[in-house]
Amino acid sequence: MKLLILIGLVLLIIAVHQLMRVVELSREFKKTKEWEVTDSDNSFNGKAMLLAGFGLILFLFWQGNRWNDNALPGAASVHGLKIDTLWDINVYIITFVFVVTNAFLFYYAYKYAGKKGYKATFLAHDNRLEMAWTIAPAVVLAGIIIFGLKYWNEITDRSTDPNSITVELYAKQFDWTARYPGKDKVLGSTDYRQIDGGNSVGLDTLDATGHDDILIKNEFHLPVNKEVVFKMRSRDVIHSAYMPHFRAQMNCVPGMVTEFKFTPNKTTAEMRKDPYVIQLMAGINEARAKKGEEPIEFDYQLFCNKICGASHYNMGMIIVVESEKDYNAWLAKQKAIRTIAAK
Numbered sequence: 086m087k088l089l090i091l092i093g094l095v096l097l098i099i100a101v102h103q104l105m106r107v108v109e110l111s112r113e114f115k116k117t118k119e120w121e122v123t124d125s126d127n128s129f130n131g132k133a134m135l136l137a138g139f140g141l142i143l144f145l146f147w148q149g150n151r152w153n154d155n156a157l158p159g160a161a162s163v164h165g166l167k168i169d170t171l172w173d174i175n176v177y178i179i180t181f182v183f184v185v186t187n188a189f190l191f192y193y194a195y196k197y198a199g200k201k202g203y204k205a206t207f208l209a210h211d212n213r214l215e216m217a218w219t220i221a222p223a224v225v226l227a228g229i230i231i232f233g234l235k236y237w238n239e240i241t242d243r244s245t246d247p248n249s250i251t252v253e254l255y256a257k258q259f260d261w262t263a264r265y266p267g268k269d270k271v272l273g274s275t276d277y278r279q280i281d282g283g284n285s286v287g288l289d290t291l292d293a294t295g296h297d298d299i300l301i302k303n304e305f306h307l308p309v310n311k312e313v314v315f316k317m318r319s320r321d322v323i324h325s326a327y328m329p330h331f332r333a334q335m336n337c338v339p340g341m342v343t344e345f346k347f348t349p350n351k352t353t354a355e356m357r358k359d360p361y362v363i364q365l366m367a368g369i370n371e372a373r374a375k376k377g378e379e380p381i382e383f384d385y386q387l388f389c390n391k392i393c394g395a396s397h398y399n400m401g402m403i404i405v406v407e408s409e410k411d412y413n414a415w416l417a418k419q420k421a422i423r424t425i426a427a428k
């Protein structure tokens with residue numbers, strides 16, 4: 086059987102080889118050689134270029150429209166609105182430049198397609214042209230950067246509202262712990278050498294300000310319209326605290342405390358009533374139903390946005406934004422560390 090297949094294969098190769106020779110010999114009878122480009126080839130390629138360019142631009146807008154309703158909902162924080170503005174302006178500029186340059190690129194490939202007897206102009210250098218394509222992008226980029234820096238300085242301004250609340254996000258492979266400062270409103274100091282089973286975030290047990298601190302797992306709450314100052318720490322590798330709905334992300338770096346503050350301006354309940362969020366969740370639940378999974382409700386999320394190890398995907402917490410009254414009631418129910426750690 087194997088021998089038969091082998092003989093069959095060899096015969097096939099010989100047959101293909103003979104066929105190629107016939108094709109080659111028949112070429113001899115044609116007036117043009119196969120390596121010669123004819124005017125009709127060029128004209129066909131020019132038209133194909135025009136069609137491809139047109140198709141590319143149509144594809145861009147179709148895809149934008151196709152996936153647009155899967156994007157994140159509008160920002161749910163005060164500074165997030167500025168990030169969204171910055172994003173929109175960038176996308177408008179990029180889209181405009183993309184469409185204009187590609188339209189010209191493909192149109193000229195069609196217009197100046199090769200013709201017998203025509204020769205392209207050879208342009209060695211042109212100062213005015215060099216100036217134009219250096220200065221135009223420089224001005225646009227400078228505008229984007231200045232605008233972006235202005236917003237970034239406002240967003241990362243270190244001065245904090247005296248009424249703000251402080252929350253620590255402690256990252257380790259592979260989960261988060263949120264720490265609230267408790268009644269004294271001061272987070273206790275930490276010491277990595279004191280990390281053990283009963284002291285997972287390494288609180289300095291000699292520092293009394295830490296004795297009323299509250300450790301939260303899985304789901305933490307924030308009051309709406311109040312500034313929240315986040316202090317981030319990591320036990321092991323670089324993690325990144327990513328809260329996309331609030332347009333916030335900051336690395337958590339071992340050995341240092343990083344900071345980011347924002348003011349949530351929509352409660353979880355308000356977001357669940359937002360028409361865009363309702364259609365977004367309907368799409369998500371439709372996809373979940375196909376996989377036989379339970380429907381879910383909208384929730385703000387904290388993710389880790391650094392590939393920090395095997396269970397990186399598992400690092401998440403739900404964030405509940407609610408009225409200050411509800412927030413205070415929730416916080417009052419949480420137990421201070423002493424009652425957990427000191428047995």
Ligand SMILES: [Cu+2]
Nearest residue numbers: 324389393400
């Ligand atoms: Cu991580």
